[in-house]
Amino acid sequence: MGRRFDHLGDVEVFVTVVEKGSMTGGAIALSTTPSVLSRAISRLEARLGIQLMRRTTRRLSLTDAGRAYLEQARAAFSLIDDAERAIQGPEGALLTGHVRISVPTTYGHYRLPAMLDRFMRAYPEVHIELSITNRNVDLVAEGYDLAIRLGPLPDSGLVARKLEDAPLRLVAAPHYLERVGAPRTIEDLADHQCLPFVMPSTGRCAPWLFRVDDRDVDWTPPGRIRVFDDVLGVVSLAEHGLGICQTYDFIVRDRIDQGRLVDVLEYARGRSRPFSIIFAPHRRLSAATRALIDFLAKDG
Known part of the structure; x- marks a missing residue:
């Protein structure tokens, strides 16, 4: 035989x-x-x-x-x-294995490194293959074990575990506001240099999210400069005085503490966007992948 x-x-x-x-x-x-x-x-x-x-x-x-x-x-x-x-x-x-994960640039540069540092210390024999990209990878076809994605997830058949609701802030460089003045209302933003990000999935500018008098307000920013592909670009432009952008608190908190950026329209803060871990439900996850999912979900 x-x-x-x-x-x-x-x-x-x-x-x-x-x-x-x-x-x-x-x-x-x-x-x-x-x-x-x-x-x-x-x-x-x-x-x-x-x-x-x-x-x-x-x-x-x-x-x-x-x-x-x-x-x-x-x-x-x-x-x-x-x-x-x-x-x-x-x-x-001792847990061993390889995990392939795809994350967006915002999370990959500002949130995930500290989490992975703690995970790698806890599981020194696990190897991570990390793709930092704003492209929504096909988990199955491209061989990824899991991904971190932003926003409400479509009904794609994937399993999602929320990591966090990330608070948003509207910011600008101090020298930009000294030059043109600070807006007092959302409507005033129309007279400013806004820095919108064009969403790859729709080709449209991502709306800015505000909360005013316990009411949610979605406002689509105009802009002479529109940023494609890497949402971190709006922060870099804002820091150099090119205008106002909306981004996550975890990205600009240090810049605000250092005086490189300042809050704009603080009265309209209060909104957030969710980040989630996603994976295919029919795939039998390895022990290393399950450990990473549980670790991130607990740490997030």
Whole structure:
């Protein structure tokens, strides 16, 4: 009787190539060459009798069958990891594994580093692959274990655990306000240089959120300068005196304490936006991924 699972090495190659995003990245991770990995995936596809990947000179993409197989393969490897930890007992109970996470620039630069520092101290054998981008990645197709996202989440079938409601502040540089004067009302903002951010998902400027007399007010800022792709750009521009922006308290708190920025329309503060961890409900999460989700949700 032949071995039933002598192809597991090829399965591991397939999972690694997807997670690394290319044959070259997979080859570096597995200390081999792209041609070796390409042959391994071809063997796996021949064994299954179905195409898992579309391969061109520039990119790789999964077929529908490839996405389904990736999910099951990752779940199987997670089961093997858990089984090994279970039989090793207390002496081998040190948590190990890799976690791939995607976060937006706001969280990746200002909130997550301190959280990850505490997590890595608690779990020194866990490895993190961190993508800091404002692009909403496809968790399944791109091989991410989890992501942190901003705002109310659409009904996408993903599971979400809220991290926090992040308070918002309207700010400007002191020398900007000295030059043009400070607005007294929301309506006065129309006469100022506002610095709106264009949301990648809609192509529209993100509204500024205010609370006035216990009433929520959403106001869409005009602007001669509109920032695309990286929302942190509005803060940099505001700090250099180019106008007024709305951003998160955790981003500008130090700048305000240092006098580099000041609050504008403080009477209209009180709104926030939520940040959440998301992950696929049908994926069997590794112990390391579950530990990171629980840690961030508790720490957030």
